[in-house]
Amino acid sequence: MNQTILKQYSILVEFLGKTLGPDYEVVLHDTKNYTNSIVAIANGHISGRTIGAPMTNFGLNVISDKSYKNCDYKLNYNGISKDQRILRSSTMFIKDENEELVGMLCINFDDRRYVDISNQILKLCHPDELVEQNSTYKSVNSIIDEAESFSGSIAEVTSTVLKKVLSDNNIPIDRLTQDERLRIVDILNQKGIFMLKGAVSEVAKQLHCSEPSIYRYLNKLQKYKED
Structure with a gap:
């Protein structure tokens, strides 16, 4: 069906x-x-x-x-x-x-094309003020926390979500503790990342640890949930 x-x-x-x-x-x-x-x-x-x-x-x-x-x-x-x-x-x-x-x-x-055309028309009326008022674009950096990212591979999806998690939690990826890795895996799991085939491998690679370690973290989180 x-x-x-x-x-x-x-x-x-x-x-x-x-x-x-x-x-x-x-x-x-x-x-x-x-x-x-x-x-x-x-x-x-x-x-x-x-x-x-x-x-x-x-x-x-x-x-x-x-x-x-x-x-x-x-x-x-x-x-x-x-x-x-x-x-x-x-x-x-x-x-x-x-x-x-x-x-x-x-x-x-x-x-894009419509914003450009609109701005060009406004410039005929006023070179600065009206154009500035008409512009509704925010910068990518200002919306990246809340936006959907369009990725063509598992690696890109994983990287996008992982970068945001690290940024939100102010965690440096080059010196992660075991507890920090566990917390990151927990957040990624809640966001559904591990529903993707191959995500465990990508997360392990980007967190600089082994795949068995990621599985151990996931098992530990499942036990916490059951308790």
């Missing part, structure tokens, strides 16, 4: 991509396959992704905390492309007859 639903939405991806035009990326995620999540994509040049790319940090969070159960979509939040452009993103949660999540339909709008 899930594949039938996704097949219908795959047609919608192609339709919307052609209808909306090249500034709108339309993406369909299979939420049962986190590692190769994208099953259809139109105008993928916007984020640089293709079919088979993994679930985003936003998607992993939604699945992990089950926030999709309380709503059908999320509108107009920030996304960041690989080349550090700010996109306006919206996601619809595709659910089956039991209200379980089977997919996500995402639209990412790149409004």
Whole structure:
């Protein structure tokens, strides 16, 4: 049944991509396959992704905390492309007859061309003040903590989330203690990173420890939860 639903939405991806035009990326995620999540994509040049790319940090969070159960979509939040452009993103949660999540339909709008045109028109009226007032762009650095990142590989997804965790907790990666590694693994686990196939290997590599160590941390966290 899930594949039938996704097949219908795959047609919608192609339709919307052609209808909306090249500034709108339309993406369909299979939420049962986190590692190769994208099953259809139109105008993928916007984020640089293709079919088979993994679930985003936003998607992993939604699945992990089950926030999709309380709503059908999320509108107009920030996304960041690989080349550090700010996109306006919206996601619809595709659910089956039991209200379980089977997919996500995402639209990412790149409004660069329209902002440039708008600013050029305003410059005809006033060279400075009106242009400054019209500019709604925030810098990438100012939104990176809250934005969805579009990654083309497990390594990129892991790195994006891990960098934010280290930054938020002011932890230097070059001299981590065992307790700090445990805390980092706990946060990454809560964010759904370990749902990705190969994530243990990537986290171990980026935390400069062994894969068995990561599994030991995960087992310890599970025991804490059960106690």
